[in-house]
Amino acid sequence: MMAYPWWAWMVLAGGLGLAEMGVPGAYLMWIALGAAVTGALDAAFGLSIAGQLGTFAAASALSCVAGYFVYRQMNRRVRGETLLNDKGLAMVGARGTVCEAFSNGRGKVRVGDGVWLADGPDLAEGAPVVVSAVRGTRLVVQAAEPRPGAGVADAARAS
Numbered sequence: 001m002m003a004y005p006w007w008a009w010m011v012l013a014g015g016l017g018l019a020e021m022g023v024p025g026a027y028l029m030w031i032a033l034g035a036a037v038t039g040a041l042d043a044a045f046g047l048s049i050a051g052q053l054g055t056f057a058a059a060s061a062l063s064c065v066a067g068y069f070v071y072r073q074m075n076r077r078v079r080g081e082t083l084l085n086d087k088g089l090a091m092v093g094a095r096g097t098v099c100e101a102f103s104n105g106r107g108k109v110r111v112g113d114g115v116w117l118a119d120g121p122d123l124a125e126g127a128p129v130v131v132s133a134v135r136g137t138r139l140v141v142q143a144a145e146p147r148p149g150a151g152v153a154d155a156a157r158a159s
Contacts, residue, residue: 003049009039009056030067034060088134095144098127109141 096111
């Protein structure tokens with residue numbers, strides 16, 4: 001069987017790149033990158049058909065793996081944006097109050113309008129906390145400094 005000319009790989013790369021624009025998701029561009037790498041290596045070294053197919057498979061697989069890491073990095077929380085499928089991440093940094101004293105590192109905290117099971121240092125009821133992590137359905141909290149003027153607001157609510 002005769003090897004494909006290098007430009008055929010470039011045409012395939014271009015076609016896959018164009019198809020990417022009309023297909024939901026983002027996976028064809030990584031395969032297009034594999035075709036482009038194959039075309040470039042074939043133009044430089046004159047690969048056999050087995051070499052071309054092996055290069056295409058390896059380059060496509062490597063570019064797909066690289067794409068995974070690219071998208072994983074892009075999906076990290078940036079500038080305070082909340083990711084739709086990672087709502088726990090939005091809780092990190094939130095401030096709350098201990099509503100059931102911590103004993104042996106476990107207790108309950110009020111964050112926003114909800115009460116959450118939490119892990120953290122032993123804290124008294126009413127102590128201010130900040131969420132440092134989320135593990136499953138439990139918040140991991142740390143003691144926080146009270147906000148300036150919080151005592152005045154709490155006194156007004158109590159009366």
